[in-house]
Amino acid sequence: MSEPSNKRDEFMELKSGNSIDDNVTSEGLYDAQGSTGLTPSSEVVGEAAPPADMVADGRKEKLWIVITVLAFLLALLSSSLLNPMVAVQDQRVDQAEEVKNAVGLTNAAAAQALSEGGTFAAVESNRRVAEQAAKGLISADTLLEKISAAMFADSDANAALSTDWASYNTAANQFLAKRDEITQVQTKLEELSANIGAAVTESVDFVDAVAKEGTSKSSSSIKDRYLFLTSEASNLNGILGTLTTSIRNFYQSDSDLVATVDKQASLMVQLQDMLNRIVANSAAVVGTVAAPLRERYQQLETQVSEIGEGTSALVEARAALRDMRAEGEKLEGSLETASAPSATVRILSAIGALLPVVFGVLGVYGLYRYFTLQSRELVMHEANLSETLAEQQESILKLLDEMSALADGDLTVEAEVTDQITGAIADSVNFAVIEMRELVSQINRASIEVANESELAVNNAQSVSQSNMNQATQITAAAKLMQQVSESMRQMSEQAASSSEMAQDSQQAAEQGTAAVRDTIRGMENMREQIQETSKRIKRLGESSQRIGDIVALIDDIAEQTNILSLNAAIQASMAGEAGRGFAVVSDEVQSLAERSTEATRKIAELVATIQNDTNDAVLSMEKATQQVVSGTQVADSAGSALSAIEEVSNRLTKLVEGIAEGSTAQAEVVTQVSQQVSQVSESSTETSRKAQASANSIAKLLELAKDLETSVSRFKLPGA
Template sequence: MTPRTRSIAQITVLFLILILSIILLFANFAYLNTQSNYDKQYIGHAGELRVLSQRIAKNATEAATGKALAFKLLSDARNDFERRWGYLRQGDKSTGLPPAPPSVRDEMESVRRDWENLRKNTDIILASEQTVLSLHQVAATLAETVPQLQVEYEKVVEILLQSGAPANQVAVAQRQLLLAERILGSVNTVLAGDDSAAQAADAFGRDAGRFGQVLEGMLNGNATIQVTRVEDADARARLAEIAELFQFVAGSVDEILETSPELFRVREAAGNIFSLSQTLLDEASHLANGFENLAGGRTLDTVGGYALGLLALASIILIGLVMVRTTNRQLRETAEKNERNQQAIMRLLDEIEELADGDLTVTVSVTEDFTGAIADSINYSVDQLRDLVATINHSAMQVAAAVQDTQNTARQLAKASEHQAAQISEASEAVGDMVESIDRVSAHAYESAKVAERSVAIANKGNEVVHNTINGMDNIREQIQDTAKRIKRLGESSQEIGDIVSLIDDIADQTNILALNAAIQASLAGEAGRGFAVVADEVQRLAERSSSATRQIEALVRTIQADTNEAVISMEQTTAEVVRGARLAQDAGVALAEIEGVSQNLADLIHSISDAAQLQTSSAGQISHTMAVIQQITAQTSAGSGATADSIRHLARMASEMRRSVSGFTLPPPAEPK
């Protein structure tokens, strides 16, 4: 076995001992920590049991006196005690606490017996919570009601004394005051729960019954108990109020008598809890002491932990000593190996000295030393470098040729870009002129649209005037026709007048003939007929005058008829002219409507032309802007072409420099083709 192998074996054994010691040490510490934590929980639960035993006793006493909050506190304390007692008996899964160890079995058994007795009494009190609270509520109400009864009965006594009531009635009322006092005292004694509580409950029932019987007798009379009816109205009103107040007392009698035994059991259970709590306190204290003694007995485990720690420390020291000895031996071997490597490195440096001067024909010798791999790598790198330099030379020549071609192309592209920029500038100017022309067309179209709109408005007004003229002519035609009808009726009336005048003329002729006959007869009569002859002459003259007037009227009627006929003819001609004028006006209205439609269409077309001109103006503006952008792009392209030509020239210079940079390498002559 070599020294190196022996050292490794020793270190391995010591490491195993160290690891085992550390594992045992941590296991011991973990065990001690866990047990210490368990001991703290055991002691904490036992201490809480001591506190809870006294809390249960206090809350039980207060619950028996009718305090509602005490029942909740008593229930919480009981449940908390039961929970912690369960942790000690069965363990706590949430914290990993196991059941109490067998070493405290006697203390656990003592606590169990006392706790079971105390819990039974606690359950009795909690089960009677409603009864106790109800009974104390009744007692509290009675404590308020009974003094009111006493006050009212004192007023009844005063009224009876003032009204001169019989002495026996006054005495009965005064005895009621004493009964009320005894009732209240009996209730308080029942609630106190002492030895006389049972007798107090019976006395309460008897006194309440007697009080109610006497109250009824004072209201209605009762010969059996020798109580007469009270007649005074004020006293009876007070007695009625007392009767209302006493209804609660009477209703509470049965409840108090029925629940008082349960209250007595609660009082007894509270007393038992008070007695057991002290015993339970002592037993819980013994249990806590047992857990503390259990924690103090773990000193041996601590000593074992210290021993394991010392063993681990000794293992570390031994490992250090072995490693120091091994390290010193390795240092000597390393120094000898470094000397051999130094000589191999110097040989390698001598061989690659020519390679540093750029001679790629050098081949480094490969030996068995560690520099052999380096020499092999150098030979491979030299081969790769030869290929790389040859490739660079070839690529540099190709790049130079390509650069020359690209430079010529860039010059042509720059010239084409300049020519394109000039053409685009001319096109931009033409587009600008076109935009100005389109703007003028748009302005003229806008003015034409306004003129067309005014033409439409004028044609519309003319159409309205023609319609109004037609309506006026229709009205004139109707009026002329009506006037012609009236003139015709006037001609017809003139014809009738002519007929009447003819009749009058006939009558005048006949009258003239009769007057002539009368004159002849009067002349034949001589003197006797002279007066009649005068009358006949007057009648004849009247007939002649009537005939003359009739002829004048007839001539006038014929004139009127002739004028009427001429007027009718003139009216008919006027009506025909009016109808013809209305027809012409209608034709003018139709023509104006057509003119209005044509003007509207013309206005719409001009609007369309104006909109199209504006759209073309906008499009031409966009085209002009686009041409400007294209001109800028062309200018940028021309500048880029110049920059590209400069870059190509720079690339040509770089290719030349690259050829010069690799010209210092010496390459082996190319192999001759076979």
């Protein structure tokens, strides 16, 4: 049986087995006849246009698919826009509640800070939390928040809230501005309380001393006096207890601080007066015991005075706290207004829940209508397809008969072009035959040229392969040298890093030396101040010695006058005879007392002169010591300047060495990269050599294929051959 008969049989089997795709649409059939892009020798006529019902259904399909897409887009838009905006409004309620809580905690922490043992850390932290929450509530940072603010008209509420928050924040800052002063006052109150405790202990000892002194007296009147003094001494502890109680007023928010300060000052005056009165009416031993207590009272008086000076800070802090509470109440009102859900929010919340459902149902209905129209179109396509299959089968069988000779390699035949569906195919086949004739001719010519060029390419590829092998050997040697250079650069980088560490150690030593010199300078400054103070005291001692000398001179004059008077008395007694003998004894005693006074004043004068000389020497010594301290300070300043210069040079040296280390490291990395690249080039050269050899082999195979191609093409029959 011939080959054309076989092809006809295959086509009939395809027809009987329904192998032709029944899903081909009528539009596809129309396109199959006119979309080949080739112009047949005689124009194909009789192409049927799509039915009007199909065109109308196509438009409806497009309309329903557009409606479906729009419905789903609107459902997505309503779900992704309205619901988040409503969520933003709900979030405002939470933010407002957070601001309320933070403001309440801030006010409570502020009140606690003014109480005993209170701190300002909680005030500052809670204020920061309130500030962050308020800013998050007031400001609209994201696009969604801005849209929500514009839609729900939050600008007015935010403006009022911003104003009230600014007022509250100002009051809080005014309160925190008094933190250091209040902390100092609280510290002084703690010191005052501790000092009062020590004063109570010393007062108890003083009461015991007064009572003990009264017990040692034998006179009942003196004992009664000391009993009264002991009672008054016991009252000292009562005054100290009242002073301790007054300290609590500084921690009570409703206390009168000015009255408290005045009361403490009055109590200190009572303590001093009572102590002085007891000492004045007691023996000297009581005054000795009262000395440390008097010093303690003076310390208490100083502390009370310092606390009184700092009372204004407490008064201002209490006023700021009252302002915080008042502004906090106003802020809470603004927060209630800003966070209250409006009718618009409730409406949009309901719309946001309903619209996605409505648009979703509309989209589902659109899909239903679209698929209904699709099913109708498929039914119409199947009917049109059955009518055209019979015509197509006959024209295809005819075309197969004409193409049987072409299958045997005869390029001289031409297919008949008709007005059937195969007309365009026959025209295309004729065009393809013409192109195949030209192609076979070109293949014959090209196969000969390929064979010649392949032989030349094989020779060139073998030469290139040998050159690449030589180049790979040289690159390998260069790679080894680059590795050695890389190792040297790495060692240099390590040495530079070690130098950098040594420079940093030098810098640290210079900084420590500078700090030591600064400490030395401060010590010398303190020493100079102490020496100057000591010098002043010694000068005052010299002045006191001078006054003592003046008093001694006066006593000497009095003794001399007394001596003269005693001499006159002795003369008068001798003149009186026996009657003046007793008076003579008295005059002798007076004269003896005057002589002893003269001798004592002479010794005191010598001692005062010695003290004055020693004082002058001490003053000169102190002045020299002051000059030496000044000189030492100047030397230390010079040393400090030198160490500062050393420190600056060390800093520069450290930076320079670090730069060298970084440069060395960078160079080592660059050399390593170059070495790696050279190695890669070596590998690439070796790979190129292998590929060149492979190319030579491929070209040899190409030569064989060209010969096979020439043999294969030789079976085609061309016109005129």
